[in-house]
Amino acid sequence: MRTVTLLAVCALALAAATTAAARTSATITVYAAASLTDVFPQIDATPKYSFGGSNTLAAQIQLGAPADVFASANTTLPQQLFQKGLCSQPVVFTRNTLVLIVPTSNPAGIHSVYDLTKSGIKLDVAAPAVPVGSYTRQILKNMALTSVLSNVVSNETDVREVLAKVALGEADAGFVYSTDAKTVPGKVTVLTMPAWAQPKVQYGICVVKTSSNAAAAQAFVNAVMSKAGQAKLLAAGFLPRVKPKPAK
Amino acid sequence: MRRALLAGLVFAACFVALAFLALPIVAIFTHVSPGRLAAQLANPVVTDALVVSLKTTLVAQALILTVGTPAAYVLASRRFRGRSALVTLVELPLVLPPAVAGIGLLAAFGRFGLLHTGIPFTQTAVTLAVAFVASPLYMRQAIAAFEEVDPNLVAASRTLGAGPVKTFFRVVLPLARGGLAAGEALAFARGLGEFGATIMFAGSLRGVTQTLPLAVYAEFDVNFDVALAVSALLVLVSAALLLTIKLVLQWQPSRRTSRSRFALSTSS
Numbered sequence: 001m002r003t004v005t006l007l008a009v010c011a012l013a014l015a016a017a018t019t020a021a022a023r024t025s026a027t028i029t030v031y032a033a034a035s036l037t038d039v040f041p042q043i044d045a046t047p048k049y050s051f052g053g054s055n056t057l058a059a060q061i062q063l064g065a066p067a068d069v070f071a072s073a074n075t076t077l078p079q080q081l082f083q084k085g086l087c088s089q090p091v092v093f094t095r096n097t098l099v100l101i102v103p104t105s106n107p108a109g110i111h112s113v114y115d116l117t118k119s120g121i122k123l124d125v126a127a128p129a130v131p132v133g134s135y136t137r138q139i140l141k142n143m144a145l146t147s148v149l150s151n152v153v154s155n156e157t158d159v160r161e162v163l164a165k166v167a168l169g170e171a172d173a174g175f176v177y178s179t180d181a182k183t184v185p186g187k188v189t190v191l192t193m194p195a196w197a198q199p200k201v202q203y204g205i206c207v208v209k210t211s212s213n214a215a216a217a218q219a220f221v222n223a224v225m226s227k228a229g230q231a232k233l234l235a236a237g238f239l240p241r242v243k244p245k246p247a248k
Numbered sequence: 249m250r251r252a253l254l255a256g257l258v259f260a261a262c263f264v265a266l267a268f269l270a271l272p273i274v275a276i277f278t279h280v281s282p283g284r285l286a287a288q289l290a291n292p293v294v295t296d297a298l299v300v301s302l303k304t305t306l307v308a309q310a311l312i313l314t315v316g317t318p319a320a321y322v323l324a325s326r327r328f329r330g331r332s333a334l335v336t337l338v339e340l341p342l343v344l345p346p347a348v349a350g351i352g353l354l355a356a357f358g359r360f361g362l363l364h365t366g367i368p369f370t371q372t373a374v375t376l377a378v379a380f381v382a383s384p385l386y387m388r389q390a391i392a393a394f395e396e397v398d399p400n401l402v403a404a405s406r407t408l409g410a411g412p413v414k415t416f417f418r419v420v421l422p423l424a425r426g427g428l429a430a431g432e433a434l435a436f437a438r439g440l441g442e443f444g445a446t447i448m449f450a451g452s453l454r455g456v457t458q459t460l461p462l463a464v465y466a467e468f469d470v471n472f473d474v475a476l477a478v479s480a481l482l483v484l485v486s487a488a489l490l491l492t493i494k495l496v497l498q499w500q501p502s503r504r505t506s507r508s509r510f511a512l513s514t515s516s
Contacts, residue, residue, distance in 0.1 A: 129466075169358075170360075170368045
């Protein structure tokens with residue numbers, strides 16, 4: 001008899017646990033590129049966030065991760081998910097630029113991207129599969145500087161790892177978004193890259209198809225696209241989602 | 249009736265526990281066909297990572313054995329103030345999160361760390377990370393093994409004219425070898441699986457610092473099959489090491505020189 005009671009208690013506890021889990025899913029989960037770590041909670045502090053390399057997040061979503069929204073540092077990854085029927089048609093919600101950063105102490109004496117050709121420099125970049133890693137290789141290709149990749153000491157898993165290792169002074173230089181450099185003022189010196197060499201850095205956002213709360217997920221996307229959301233992105237240094245037409 | 253129900257519950261719990269532990273490991277091998285899995289092992293990413301892993305793990309183990317063995321012997325055979333504090337210090341990396349180990353290594357050996365070295369991002373950094381997280385497993389086991397050596401046998405050896413070095417190699421080491429080998433196998437397995445401290449302290453660069461576990465992480469979103477293949481390889485190696493430990497512990501030749509036969513006449 002006592003065992004039966006015990007079993008009943010166990011069953012009740014299990015039921016309580018599952019309903020609790022179901023209830024918490026009212027707050028949505030947003031999978032977002034690491035570069036959005038600081039700005040997204042400013043736009044909406046309520047969702048649960050998982051920040052990381054967009055490629056890692058996309059792979060997790062493909063394996064069934066409980067994401068409601070996917071915000072990627074490129075448009076290719078959400079587009080791939082859309083084509084596989086895993087998320088809604090992605091929209092571009094912001095843009096960014098690539099910069100070269102060096103520690104404020106600048107131990108390797110790097111004053112321009114061309115100094116990266118010096119041998120023995122510790123250049124930190126993101127892995128090619130990470131959006132910023134792919135942009136890094138594009139910009140170097142555009143400037144005919146791919147040879148500097150021989151100075152790469154590590155292929156990081158997301159942009160913030162590159163930022164951390166340069167800000168710490170362990171790496172001599174690294175490629176990040178201009179918005180990342182702004183989050184560690186005083187720790188890194190920013191060397192801007194020429195506009196003509198810049199790759200097209202567009203951020204795509206979509207609602208994940210398996211979302212149990214698609215309405216709230218869409219509301220989050222709307223908040224990001226809204227005037228207020230865009231203002232927060234601009235304040236953090238991101239670029240307007242549509243490139244302004246050059247004034248004649 | 250109630251007893252039968254209880255027995256049923258116990259068996260159910262046993263089944264759940266075993267199934268839970270076995271399932272992810274079985275899944276690694278069944279997710280894709282064995283042929284495809286084996287084919288991925290020829291992938292240069294895998295072979296490069298294997299070389300890096302073997303090189304760094306072997307160097308780290310050599311360091312652990314040559315430095316850790318005498319250190320463990322001193323800690324095991326001497327009684328002094330603060331000894332237990334030192335033993336705890338040796339064990340600490342064992343329970344530290346690997347990320348903390350990585351931060352600690354950066355703070356110690358980083359360019360702006362305590363020692364101002366240029367070690368981060370090099371293969372030496374991988375070796376240090378492996379040695380830091382793996383050595384406590386060996387040291388702990390070695391201290392226990394040395395403590396089990398009957399001090400009377402050591403004393404007898406010394407009174408019969410053998411010097412401390414000869415006594416150590418001819419008496420102490422053979423008596424403790426079972427425990428030492430088991431500790432070493434555990435440390436080897438832990439070193440081979442090291443991830444967190446390595447990625448923070450040494451980074452991840454193919455052919456230089458990308459070990460097998462780092463390759464699993466790097467390939468996870470690039471080529472899932474490769475990640476699976478490397479995982480399968482690590483499962484097999486770890487299982488082999490674990491089996492070795494079991495066999496070594498069963499075969500303990502030192503047990504024949506039983507403590508009681510000598511200890512009774514002298515110490516009691």
